[in-house]
Amino acid sequence: MYSPFPYDRLPSKDEFFGRAKELEKLEALVDYSNNALIFSKRRMGKSSLIHALFEKYDKKYICLYTDIFDITSKEDFISNLLKALSNHTSKKFELKNAIKKLSQLFKRVRFEPTIDTNTLEYSIKPNIISLGFEEMMEEFFNSLNELSKTSKIILAIDEFQQIAKITDVNLDAILRKYIQNRSNISYIFLGSKRHILTSLFEYKAPLYEMATHMELQALNLEDIFEYSKKYLDISFEMCEYLYLKSDGETKLIQQILHLLYIQKEKTVSKEQINSALKEIISSKDSSYRLLFDTLGNNQKIALKIVGKYKSGIFAQAVLEEFNIKKQTLQSSVEALFKNELIDKNDDRYFIPDRVFELWVERLV
Numbered sequence: 001m002y003s004p005f006p007y008d009r010l011p012s013k014d015e016f017f018g019r020a021k022e023l024e025k026l027e028a029l030v031d032y033s034n035n036a037l038i039f040s041k042r043r044m045g046k047s048s049l050i051h052a053l054f055e056k057y058d059k060k061y062i063c064l065y066t067d068i069f070d071i072t073s074k075e076d077f078i079s080n081l082l083k084a085l086s087n088h089t090s091k092k093f094e095l096k097n098a099i100k101k102l103s104q105l106f107k108r109v110r111f112e113p114t115i116d117t118n119t120l121e122y123s124i125k126p127n128i129i130s131l132g133f134e135e136m137m138e139e140f141f142n143s144l145n146e147l148s149k150t151s152k153i154i155l156a157i158d159e160f161q162q163i164a165k166i167t168d169v170n171l172d173a174i175l176r177k178y179i180q181n182r183s184n185i186s187y188i189f190l191g192s193k194r195h196i197l198t199s200l201f202e203y204k205a206p207l208y209e210m211a212t213h214m215e216l217q218a219l220n221l222e223d224i225f226e227y228s229k230k231y232l233d234i235s236f237e238m239c240e241y242l243y244l245k246s247d248g249e250t251k252l253i254q255q256i257l258h259l260l261y262i263q264k265e266k267t268v269s270k271e272q273i274n275s276a277l278k279e280i281i282s283s284k285d286s287s288y289r290l291l292f293d294t295l296g297n298n299q300k301i302a303l304k305i306v307g308k309y310k311s312g313i314f315a316q317a318v319l320e321e322f323n324i325k326k327q328t329l330q331s332s333v334e335a336l337f338k339n340e341l342i343d344k345n346d347d348r349y350f351i352p353d354r355v356f357e358l359w360v361e362r363l364v
């Protein structure tokens, strides 16, 4: 069964909508081999955007993508980069030729065929046991330079903030060195943890001014309406209602639209939107309970206060209502903020995971 509203996978070419301005801006950057830093809350559409850009540029440039969300060492980092290159090569050439190409490119890193036990498809993986981290980095970036003599390269590193987790080397400083000595290569860094990411690119940090910053905003309401009315009998008002309820979070918008789509009744009403939302919130109930339970009592109170009030949370009346001292609330809010469970825009606090925010709002 097919639904035109993907919410837990990347959209295909036909399912991807909106983002015309963002794509235009990115195209202008990569066409001149500039670098970009794309950041936003999670689930807004960063990975989907890069995927769409790469679909368009795949024939024109060498497009390399890696997601480093699960790296735990510097070796993981470089092995992800190497894999991005070998995946790309094995998609372009048949296995034997791909290995040949890679061996011509790399002096020391060896590439071996491997079989995916799920799909039974062959691919190529770098043998990373024999070499040290520095050597592999050098080989990788030398090979990029070599390749960039024949074609423009875009290297996208998703969940880039994870490099801050690696503490035995300064990956940002090392990367700066390689990124500086490039031509014909664009680096696109993507990430969601705003505090870590900004600190990586802030004034005096090694990556300062190494990339043009782009904050990915919510999709346009008009674009969502244009796309969804092709598949649903939905009015602009209902679309707007859904948009406001989701607080513009792309994944949640898509998930609600998906639930509306699989219903028999195709005319969308407020009640249907509310019940879809309720279904989504309940489906996450047990995982949110687990998360909530990891918090101390004061942090639980702080989260409830943020859920209920958003602004003016330190007002006397609020402190009295929840029977908490101002200082205690301040340090609990600080702790939640550090863990990125809450975030702040001007004077307004919010919970960046919109479904979690709605779940918390139901507690109070």
Ligand SMILES: Nc1ncnc2c1ncn2[C@@H]1O[C@H](COP(=O)(O)OP(=O)(O)O)[C@@H](O)[C@H]1O
Pocket: 005, 006, 007, 008, 009, 010, 011, 015, 016, 017, 018, 019, 040, 041, 042, 043, 044, 045, 046, 047, 048, 049, 250, 251, 254
């Ligand atoms: N422009 C878009 N068109 C259609 N669906 C999208 C679009 N952007 C995001 N999505 C949907 O929203 C979900 C979350 O987007 P994703 O790209 O994973 O966000 P991020 O990388 O910012 O966390 C995706 O699984 C995708 O299905």
Ligand SMILES: [Mg+2]
Pocket: 046, 047, 048, 158
């Ligand atoms: Mg992503």
